[in-house]
Amino acid sequence: MAVAKYSLSTWAFCRRKLSVSVGDGLLLITVSCKCKGTTLTEWIEKIENCDSVAAIEEIRIAVFGKKGVLAKAFAEMKTAANEEKAGIAKELNEVKAKLNSALNEKKIVLETEALKVAMQAEGIDVSLFSPLSERGATHPVMDTMDRVVEYFSNLNFSVETGPMVEDDFHNFEALNLPKYHPARDMQDTFYFKDETLLRTHTSPVQIRTMMNTKPPIRMIAPGSVFRRDFDITHTPMFHQVEGLLVDEKGKVSFANLKFILEGFLHHMFGDVEVRFRPSFFPFTEPSAEVDISCIFCEGKGCRVCSKTGWLEVLGCGIVDPNVFKAVGYKEVSGYAFGLGIERFAMLIHQIPDLRSLFEGDVRLLEQFR
Numbered sequence: 001m002a003v004a005k006y007s008l009s010t011w012a013f014c015r016r017k018l019s020v021s022v023g024d025g026l027l028l029i030t031v032s033c034k035c036k037g038t039t040l041t042e043w044i045e046k047i048e049n050c051d052s053v054a055a056i057e058e059i060r061i062a063v064f065g066k067k068g069v070l071a072k073a074f075a076e077m078k079t080a081a082n083e084e085k086a087g088i089a090k091e092l093n094e095v096k097a098k099l100n101s102a103l104n105e106k107k108i109v110l111e112t113e114a115l116k117v118a119m120q121a122e123g124i125d126v127s128l129f130s131p132l133s134e135r136g137a138t139h140p141v142m143d144t145m146d147r148v149v150e151y152f153s154n155l156n157f158s159v160e161t162g163p164m165v166e167d168d169f170h171n172f173e174a175l176n177l178p179k180y181h182p183a184r185d186m187q188d189t190f191y192f193k194d195e196t197l198l199r200t201h202t203s204p205v206q207i208r209t210m211m212n213t214k215p216p217i218r219m220i221a222p223g224s225v226f227r228r229d230f231d232i233t234h235t236p237m238f239h240q241v242e243g244l245l246v247d248e249k250g251k252v253s254f255a256n257l258k259f260i261l262e263g264f265l266h267h268m269f270g271d272v273e274v275r276f277r278p279s280f281f282p283f284t285e286p287s288a289e290v291d292i293s294c295i296f297c298e299g300k301g302c303r304v305c306s307k308t309g310w311l312e313v314l315g316c317g318i319v320d321p322n323v324f325k326a327v328g329y330k331e332v333s334g335y336a337f338g339l340g341i342e343r344f345a346m347l348i349h350q351i352p353d354l355r356s357l358f359e360g361d362v363r364l365l366e367q368f369r
């Protein structure tokens, strides 16, 4: 292999070398001022011997940098005789292309190797068994909520949300619950100074949705609600899902409401009987409470259903005209319903004390894996 050691004064010789040896891998591509040169083969060897991406970059700078050997070679070329310049430039460009691809290829190889090493060092061995790993569980309240939301989503009900800190208008007034109304007593809650409160139900989301959109509306509103209650079947925070359907006047009937809710309750509780019992809610007229035949005694009468054979599960009705008035809707009809998720979860999973759902005791969740 020809190791070039030519001085600048022997440029003419160098040029000859350049022109004859390019194809043999003996091309002199650098003629440094100190008269030392490195052949293409040697540069390629250097590249091959690199053991890191950093070393590759060093060579790239030495060859391609502003003060690199190629820049110098091109500069020196200018001193060559005019008729030889084109030939030298062509050869130098070939050298440039060869070195460039050698550098790039080696860089890819080194980067791939480095990645492999890093992956081995950082990687998670999925085949490794850890006696400490434990399977989690979905909280029964969230699991029940998901099932309710999934059912109505499949029927094209949109899922709406609203703030937990509500104002009096959305939580009560617009729902036909004026300040003097005795039904407010059943929904005592936590009040803030500025006339805001923790919402007592998800019904205010009906109001917000109606005020933000135009009919037709088909929505449910899942979320947390708050009341000043605490006993075996009540906690200060619990969850509800509200439902609302609004369409043109005369289009929505109680029969539509019955059909939807019967399908829903069969989905949640299986083959149960469903009973609509007349009731009162300020925001619906007529209103009903809905019972299912007791899933524990199949309607025969037991402790859970207080020997009645029936379990109350939700409230519903035809939207009161005063509610439509409050949101500025005219010539419409609609139905609404509301249910407590904890009540559903307690019945489905036979949980005796509602408070246990919020004690944060992991032993509760362990039963739902």
Ligand code: DAH
Pocket (backbone or CB within 6 Å): 200, 201, 202, 203, 242, 243, 281, 283, 284, 314, 315, 316, 317, 336, 337, 338, 339
């Ligand atoms: N908001 C009621 C509550 O918290 C539940 C309810 C009953 C909602 C009847 C409704 C309805 O939309 O029609 O007790």
